[in-house]
Amino acid sequence: MASLKVMDLRQLNHLIAVAEHGSFSSAARSLHTVQSNVSNHVAKLEKELGTTLLDRRTMQPTPEGQAVIGRARKIRAEIKAISDDLHTINEEVEGQVQIGCIGVTARWIITPLLEKLGASFPSLQPRLVDGNTNSLTQKILSGDLDLAIINAPAMNASLESETLFEEERVIIAPIDHPLAEYDSITVDELPNYEMMMTSQGTIFRDSLDEELSSAGVEIKITAEIDGLRLLASLAFQGHTPAILPASAAYGYPDSGWALTRINGLRKRPVSLIRNKRITPSLPSRATNEVIHEVVKEIGPDQPGIEVKI
Template identity: 40%
Template sequence: MDVRQLSTLVAIADHGTFSAAARSLYTVQSNVSAHINRLEKELGVILVDRAHGGLTEEGARVVERARRVLNEIDDIAADMASRHEDVSGQTRLGVIGTTARWLLPQMLSRLGRDHPGIRAVIQEGATSALVPNVLSGQLNAAIVHLPIDDPELVIEPLFAEDLFLLADEKHPLASRDTIPLRDLDQVPLLLPPMGSALRKVLERAAVNADITLRAQAEIDGVRLLASLAFDGFGAAIVPATAVPTWLKGSFVRISVPELPRRVVAFVRRRRPSPSAPTTAALEILQDLIQLNGHKQPGVHPGTSAIAPARGD
């Protein structure tokens, strides 16, 4: 088993066919076939379903580990290339969409200026999708929101942000600037799905207030939640960064004092240690949040990331 064989199998997983994998690897299809045949012979299993296309169950399991191996090799090369002042190499970062919208343009600009040798590969997604990719090694780290409870992860809070009720100006609640959480008992709301990090925060607050949150619909994705509220489909509880500072329209933000702040954090695997490019990216993120976080309405950098609920 060698790196070329693993790279070839991953390319087939990513591109679907032997011919497409060959093009992505800048080689010919016969080389792709030869690498896969040798890997299958060595492992004693069929990895690629030639009849129907795609990977077999065994192939998918091997690809999962192969990605981790290949990423670790990249990180080794990045660390060795960054032994001195100039940091170079690749960092693979995940980020939730609401944070990406205001923070990534600043981070990528600063990263390109301070460390031109670093290449950032960004994956946007929900916390529930990003955390498994960090644990599997597909991502070096991710910006997600808490709560997360996994002993394999190092969690470094970045900032906290207020949660509020977002509604179209024609919604029955739109005339109110502030609403107690108890007044939302059994009110139809657009909510994140059960089990998601944000829903856990909301359900905990509801239990403390002795109310029941009623889902008009469950929407997986904070930006989609906000968009539906903008369009008048219903009221949604969203974090502050779900509403960009530049956005104008016929909507209102309604304060719910008993809601806690949502904590956004940088997470990475406990072992191995983060690569030099990943460490550089984290340092830039922390610096930018301290410098500019207060410019984002409802964002609280620094120690306020672990502040109690506003109603306490």
């Protein structure tokens, strides 16, 4: 049985860095140290545990390495939480909080969130990460994020998930397009128009395809765009109508485009998730509360959004 007498946090952090950056040299640069220091720490950890953690040919973690890295990330997150909590005892909330958010929701929620966090907790240091639902979920599971706002409820047993709001899927069309004449159309009318869509393999597109297929509806797709924000930008520039989440309409000038609702489609849930296997720090808990406040205050004013908290 492996002894744990010598294993320390530096060894674990060096192992994580190699896994994240793909080589000893890149890990060393990220840690502001020399390559030999990183390789020595990893080698000592392997000797202490009595197993190989990195395949030196591919620099990928072995199955044993993946198990250790998963635990190490949780330990790192807990150490950070301890540090943040100690800073806040008998003082104001301070320290870092890592927040992830899908792009179209970030358009209307991030600015008021930062303003409210700054006013309530001036010593708090938020770090924001943009990404899609899949990438943000993985960062929550690895302990790299404290909180994340994603599309759809998280189904992983390690995650705590709460639906913040539900939003309609709408059509954004150029003002001179025939669709601009209608406040809403039915699902059955969608085949009458050509549309841009986000790429297959995304949660937004795949869930929409599944729902349309169940209804026996097939859309004429003129282009597939990789990313909802780019799709929204093209739609608002008047390229071609596009199906988007309602929050994508936030922040664009009111002229030159029209929003048409689609009757008969389910609303898209947007949820706040965290890793329930990691005890949340005080900065994380404070940020969670402020996110709720922002959604409750501003959400009802967003077109096509129904607040659920």
